[in-house]
Amino acid sequence: MTQQITHEAVIDEHHFGMRFDQVLAELFPDYSRSRLKDWIVDGKVTLDGKVVTKPREKVLPGMAVRLDAQVESEERFEAQPIDLDIVFEDEHILVLNKPAGLVVHPGAGTPDGTILNALLHHHQGAAQLARAGIVHRLDKDTTGLMVVAKSIAAQTHLVTALQARDITREYEAIVNGVMTAGGQVDEPVGRHPTKRTHMAVVSSGKPAVTHYRVAERFRLHTRLRLRLESGRTHQIRVHMAHLRHPLVGDLQYGGRPRPPQGGSDELLTALRGFKRQALHAVKLALHHPISGELMSWEAPVPDDMLAIAELLRKDAHGVDDDYNL
Structure with a gap:
């Protein structure tokens, strides 16, 4: 279904002297520049009653602008009563803590039972937003914080903020191998040339930057704190594999179990039984898209990652301490 809008x-x-699309972006800031440009080209906008389809058309003061367009709704997807761990919510945004195993958006092999289906059930306005307000995603088995828009204005501003790298996203991860120091990976990420479901560092990919620092070293593993500048599909997983330090549990990118020599049976069993990438979106900070207020949230590291870290810590130090992630 679609929603008819008129402005x-x-x-x-x-x-x-400004271009038509530039003027529309100022007059109707609730919509993205690309969406307004498409509406111009499609003949959805008039100047003094005449359809103008050239985004570069120059305009004059006093001209009357009218926008008549349709916004696609997400009602083709089913609203489903799926529990969401909501950390914050107001009329414009909500922040949720995603568990492992929950897919963000319907796709091949997962037609429903996703966060999008849950959002459609959670608030009525979600059906009028592209992707039900979802502006960024986490992989199915990655846990942690996500922000979702609840209004068109909020969605437009959040997407712009993401593109401008004005939203802080920090992650906790456990990787294979001992890393001696922090740093950054500045390598383009794109579709793998031969493996359709994989991403890779490829020259034809999109720019991607991941910053990381060492939080804790174990005998054969490292706990990291990471910060994204960009948000490419599987970015952290691909960048860490590129450094030859794949995430624990990430079999897709080489993170098979690598127990330290002489490690306990308990540690070996835990590493073999860890069936997801050890990655958690621990911190999210942004300026509220409407009020401009700087807001920040943190989500506790989940129990499965805490348990693995504790076993690695015991193996490294030979003591049972109460160190917390």
Whole structure:
């Protein structure tokens, strides 16, 4: 289904000589520049009653602008009563703590039972938003914080903030191998040339930057704190594998169990039984898309990662301490 929208405005003096699409972006800031441009090309916007389909068209003060368009809704997907761990919510955004195993968006092999289906059930306005307000994703088996828009204005501003790298996303991870120091990976990420379901560092990929620092070293593993500048599919997993330090449990990118020599049976069993990538979105910070207030949230590291870290710590130090992630 679709929602019909209509907006009217008059071009002001300071718009003189500006391009049509630039003026629309100022007049109707609730919508993205690319969406407004598409509406112009599709003949959905008029100037003084005449359809103008050229985004670069120059405009004059006093011209009347009218936008008549349709926004696709997500009602083709089913609303389902799936529990969400909501950390924060107001009329414009919600922040949730995603568990392992929950898919964010329906796709091949997962037609429903996703966060999108849950959002459609959680609040009525989600059906009028692209992807039910989802602006970024976490992999199925990655846990932690996600922000979701509840209004078109919030969604537009959050997408812009993500593109401008104005949203802070920090992660906890446990990787194979001992890393001696922190650093960054600045390598493009794109579709793997031969493995359709994999991503890889490839020259034709999109720019991707991951910052990391060592939080704790074990005998044959390292706990990391990471921060994303970009948000490419599988970015952290691909970048760590590129450094030859794949995430524990990430079989897709080489993270098979690598127990330290002489390690306990308990540790060996735990590493073999860890069936997901050891990755958790621990911190999210952003300026509220409407009020501009700086907001920040943290989500506790889940029990399965805490348990693995504790066993690795015992193996490294030979003591049972109460160190917390």
